[in-house]
Amino acid sequence: MNLKHKLTLFVKQNVLAKNISRMWPYIKPYWFRAALGVALTVPVGALDGAVAMFLKPFMDKVMVDKQPHFSALIPFLIVGFTIVQGVLIYSSNYLNTWVAQKITIGVKRRLYEKLLSMDTSYFDTHNSGEILFRYSNDAETASTGLIDNLKQFLSKTFSSISLVCVLLYNSWQLALIAIAVLLFFVYPMAKVRKKMKEILEKTVGNLSYVMTIYNETFAGNKTIRSFTLEDEFKKRFHNVTDMTFSLAMRMVKGTNWLSPLMHIIMSIGVALVIGCGSYLIVNGTITSGNFVAFIAALMMLYTPLKSVGNNYISIQNSFLAIDRIFDILDLQPNIKDLSTAKELTEVKKDIVFDHVHFEYVAGREVLHDINLTIPVGHTIALVGNSGGGKTTISALIPRLYDIKQGSIKIDGADIKDISQKSLRKQIAMVFQDNFLFSGTVKENVLLGNEHADDATIWMALKSACLDEFVKGLPQGLDTQIGERGILLSGGQKQRLAIARAFVKNAPIVILDEATSALDNKSERVVQEALDNLMKNRTVIVIAHRLSTIQNADKIVVINDGKIAEQGTHEELLKLRGAYYALYSMQFKKQEA
Structure with a gap:
């Protein structure tokens, strides 16, 4: 020996x-x-x-x-x-x-x-x-x-x-x-x-x-x-x-x-x-x-x-x-960059889901053969029953999870061939319940872009319909918002998250039921901020309230992990299918 x-x-x-x-x-x-x-x-x-x-x-x-x-x-x-x-x-x-x-x-x-x-x-x-x-x-x-x-x-x-x-x-x-x-x-x-x-x-x-x-x-x-x-x-x-x-x-x-x-x-x-x-x-x-x-x-x-x-x-x-x-x-993350991973610096053409299958738990598939094209500069709305897979689809684009089968491509490149950091830099996300960190208004906005100057921050706050509120705070941009933004209202939290997304200035925006938890008054203000954010960007909107997505370039109905139908608001109403049923349920009283 x-x-x-x-x-x-x-x-x-x-x-x-x-x-x-x-x-x-x-x-x-x-x-x-x-x-x-x-x-x-x-x-x-x-x-x-x-x-x-x-x-x-x-x-x-x-x-x-x-x-x-x-x-x-x-x-x-x-x-x-x-x-x-x-x-x-x-x-x-x-x-x-x-x-x-x-x-x-x-x-x-x-x-x-x-x-x-x-x-x-x-x-x-x-x-x-x-x-x-x-x-x-x-x-x-x-x-x-x-x-x-x-x-x-x-x-x-x-x-x-x-x-x-x-x-x-x-x-x-x-x-x-x-x-x-x-x-x-x-x-x-x-x-x-x-x-x-x-x-x-x-x-x-x-x-x-x-x-x-x-x-x-x-x-x-x-x-x-x-x-x-x-x-x-x-x-x-x-x-x-x-x-x-x-x-x-x-x-x-x-x-x-x-x-x-x-x-x-x-x-x-x-x-x-x-x-x-x-x-x-x-x-x-x-x-x-x-x-x-x-x-x-x-x-x-x-x-x-x-x-x-x-x-x-x-x-x-x-x-x-x-x-x-x-x-x-000794643990190794399941999602890793390839040694040959490329940098994504801009999005010129489209995002394509090609026969995508996905499961959170092995053997229990939640997305089945998703085929979807999202052209650059277009707004795509995902609607459908709860638990149908809308949020899952949006989480797959920044590669928070890896798919089981198929591919997701941006400008023809599989996102698995793109570095995770450069991919996520091109995407801004606004959720239903946005996480704000303890610190000041300014510190939370700068999370979108740490190099942004005060002029850029105020422009983002104005676009998010939050500038007047911040000006009225005792310390302005340097006002502490508490852990998880506890000192702000629901609408103010959402608008601060939108300002963060503005500062990031990413070409792709994902809005995951960003107004669903708000009252009508707050929703109108936040929706105005979202409309500003969506201009000249590729947008994926997940919404339960169909009134907020009627002007989308394409509406995709997701039910039970499958695409049930897709088209414009008018096209889907003529089909009298799943979207028509959802629409009728929400607007029955107004139509009467």
């Missing part, structure tokens, strides 16, 4: 070595400080043995031989060594904390980059609590835990080596007894490891759900109040906290027997040492000083093992957090 293979095998078998190797890219920029901080733990551990060693001459020279100069010297030496040890401990803790925080920041940044790269489908299948916990808390647990565990591992290793040397120096016979007893510590820890992993994984899932409940309570507080759901959410929270309690008690039940067992094993070891030590002192094999130094070293060696249960849980939690982090980092 060659050296490389041996090292690979060692890394796989040694959990600590494996996790250090995985985290090395994040440790590498700070390796010198990390190495120095960890190296300082070596003398910290070794000095434990030095302090214990001084007890032998103290007992033999002072307590037995009554030599006065030793009585003054040794206490000062012990205090001096302890002061040095304290300084080293402080320096080591400072350096290790500095490195741990830097590693945490690095891991969090990498995880956030990974989060930004994930497909829309990833967010469809993961709740907010899980994402918050795994992308934030795990980074903290893994980074801090790894450094702490490495520091403790080396400190305790060198402490144990120095203390074992003290044991052997003072009495090899008693040392054999003490070391033999140590072997009984290994089996119980191996016994609980598998059980701990199972409980910790369930605990992480449970804590993620707790965070989800908090998020939903915050975001849905008006719904909770209006539907009087306080008792229901209280019940949910009680259930999840009961589960947290149950898991915590299972952990205690499954692991806390370690500490009392260690006490028992340790007491047996001490009892055997005292019994055998008494015999060796009586027959003159060792001195009283040997025995006292031996007992001190033994207690210093055994004492950390008393709390091994709690430390072991912390170590396993850290290692599992690292596993979860790399599970995320």
Whole structure:
């Protein structure tokens, strides 16, 4: 077996070595400080043995031989060594904390980059609590835990080596007894490891759900109040906290027997040492000083093992957090740019859906053989029953999802051959419920184009019929709008989103039921803003209110994932088909 293979095998078998190797890219920029901080733990551990060693001459020279100069010297030496040890401990803790925080920041940044790269489908299948916990808390647990565990591992290793040397120096016979007893510590820890992993994984899932409940309570507080759901959410929270309690008690039940067992094993070891030590002192094999130094070293060696249960849980939690982090980092988005992807700089001709099939879940197709051409500069309206696939069609154009079969082409180029960033730069989207970010009016408008100047922003606000409102705000463009734009009305949010789209100045505009949630007065103002936005652009409009799309160049009726019919408003009314039925339903009273 060659050296490389041996090292690979060692890394796989040694959990600590494996996790250090995985985290090395994040440790590498700070390796010198990390190495120095960890190296300082070596003398910290070794000095434990030095302090214990001084007890032998103290007992033999002072307590037995009554030599006065030793009585003054040794206490000062012990205090001096302890002061040095304290300084080293402080320096080591400072350096290790500095490195741990830097590693945490690095891991969090990498995880956030990974989060930004994930497909829309990833967010469809993961709740907010899980994402918050795994992308934030795990980074903290893994980074801090790894450094702490490495520091403790080396400190305790060198402490144990120095203390074992003290044991052997003072009495090899008693040392054999003490070391033999140590072997009984290994089996119980191996016994609980598998059980701990199972409980910790369930605990992480449970804590993620707790965070989800908090998020939903915050975001849905008006719904909770209006539907009087306080008792229901209280019940949910009680259930999840009961589960947290149950898991915590299972952990205690499954692991806390370690500490009392260690006490028992340790007491047996001490009892055997005292019994055998008494015999060796009586027959003159060792001195009283040997025995006292031996007992001190033994207690210093055994004492950390008393709390091994709690430390072991912390170590396993850290290692599992690292596993979860790399599970995320190993994920690959389904939608990726080809190495030969082209840049889309303008749209000259059309958008073509060619025999498109799509499914969110394998085996459950939601779009069936969609064939549609959208000429440049034209307005296409998608109407039909709820859940028919209108929004899905609009989401496929910016490639938020990939199709199962067929192709979507812009100016003859398959969008899979175009880079995602350049594709999406050509598309502005206004949704029914637009997401506004915490910050100012200006900051939200600039999301459409970060290089836009104030004149462009005011022009966009005017086109969105929002300029007079913003001028009346206390700080104008610099007015804070609150998280998710909570300080704005529904119509104002929509118009701010439209201003954002104006600033982007993209040739393709997708309007996904942009006025359906508004009252008649707000709808008229927003519709005026939308009419301004739609000028000289290729527009895809999704609407339930047919009055807003009668002037579209083409109306496409989508029912159950298929194109039922398409044509102008007048052409579709003459067909007396699906569109006529929708129209009659909405305008029956007016026609009467």
